[in-house]
Amino acid sequence: MNNDFSLSKSLFIRGLQCHKSLYLHKHHPELKDETPASRQALFQSGHEVEIAAQGLFPGGTTILYDAGSYDRQVELTEEAISQGATTIYEAAFRFDDVFVKVDILSKGKGGWNLYEVKSSTSIKDVYMPDAAIQYYVVKGSGLPVSGVFLVYINNQYVREGEVEVEKLFVVNDVTSEVREMQSVVEGELDTQKTMLRGDMPQIDIGPHCTDPYDCDFMGHCWSHIPEDSVFTIRGSKTLPFTLYRRGIIDLHDVPMHMLPANQKLQVEATLEKKVVVSKEAVRDFLDSLWYPLYFLDFETSGAAIPPFDGTRPYQQVPFQYSLHCLEHEDADLKHHEYLADPKIDPREELAGKLVGEIPRNACVLAYYAGFEAGILQGLAGWLPKYKDDIDTILNNLRDLAVPFKKKALYHWQFKGSYSLKYVLPALVPDLSYKDMEIQDGDMAMQAYFRMQQSDDPGEIERLRNALLAYCTLDTLGMVRLIERLKEFI
Ligand code: SF4
Incomplete structure (x- = not known):
């Protein structure tokens, strides 16, 4: 001791x-x-x-x-x-x-x-x-x-x-x-x-494991929790621990009558390993889109100390985008991308390139489009010369997360989430973030910070390629999701 x-x-x-x-x-x-x-x-x-x-x-x-x-x-x-x-x-x-x-x-x-x-x-x-x-x-x-x-x-x-x-x-x-x-x-x-x-206190897992901070002994204390446990039930903060305290840990043991409709759908789909589709809702969503169809994703950084004029603390400043384009349903897929030099304020260069690449009549699709909308609004506010073009993009912006959020399509491997990190591997398993150096937005932001600090051209080049590969996968994933949605109807 x-x-x-x-x-x-x-x-x-x-x-x-x-x-x-x-x-x-x-x-x-x-x-x-x-x-x-x-x-x-x-x-x-x-x-x-x-x-x-x-x-x-x-x-x-x-x-x-x-x-x-x-x-x-x-x-x-x-x-x-x-x-x-x-x-x-x-x-x-x-x-x-x-x-x-x-x-x-x-x-x-x-x-x-x-x-x-x-x-x-x-x-x-x-x-x-x-x-x-x-x-x-x-x-x-x-x-x-x-x-x-x-x-x-x-x-x-x-x-x-x-x-x-x-x-x-x-x-x-x-x-x-x-x-x-x-x-x-x-x-x-x-x-x-x-x-x-004294002896080690006998304290069971509980909401205190993540509040106010994520405890770094969760791997040890939570080791008795199986993969398909009540803690995979999304949409309610209290329900998983209510079940756990009654001795219900495995999803198989959950009494269905205790679950609200959304959670019931999730648990049933998981247990039966099935996909639940409302064809009408999926069709309604697809009918709300049009061609040319552009798939947009930004990567951003947000620092406590505003890096540029006109920015607030933690304001998300875009430094990268990926844009896949389909001019019509049978057209060849095209790709545009931008990744800023980490030493510059990227906003003007990025916005100028973006508005030049998105036609005014294009339907612009993003995943969690509210985030992209916030970025575009920030750019429009800072760069009045692009405001009209950016407002047009904003008017034409649609959210690919909607059919998954509304459970128009629910795959048991979504694990109750509608994040692209779950939706994409479940519906398009050949596209995966698993083996990539950058696997999520936080890692992308850290890679960009590292690029800003590094003087090693080899490291900068490696990070640059990793960022481009990651952001490309996000929009390519959206293209493939639209194809999958079409197959389901
Ligand atoms: S994971 Fe951490 S907070 Fe939770 S019971 Fe174990 S030691 Fe306590």
């Missing part, structure tokens, strides 16, 4: 979510799931936001994580304070066997202020214990603390020129809430430390 029972801010938050998760982290870290690449990307993005927020209090001293052990970081913080520093980034403190790093520590008139920087655009419940444990430790270590603040992203900010950090961030005073939580923090710390000295 690991005899290190010390805690940190993140371990305290882990323990608040689930004592078993904290216990496993301390005593059985080998049972942890692999860290997904998307979490690493989130971490990087969070770090960029922290650095940007330091601009609110310029000229501070940084206590780096790699400056040494926890004790060394605490020493360096004490040294900085004793030498008269009035702003410290990543200041380190230890008290009651708990180690914390404060994003920004700034000296005010009545004492020190703690600023916790978040990448989100609103305050979430979990941020309060996060701030409260910092106050507990910093104050407990002897530093007079006069205020605690949460710093988060203002999603109304629109960049014009250099980023204005005072406008990019919202600073919210949570001092009184944090003070009120101190006895709860102290009690919970005692409970967690006692728990760590």
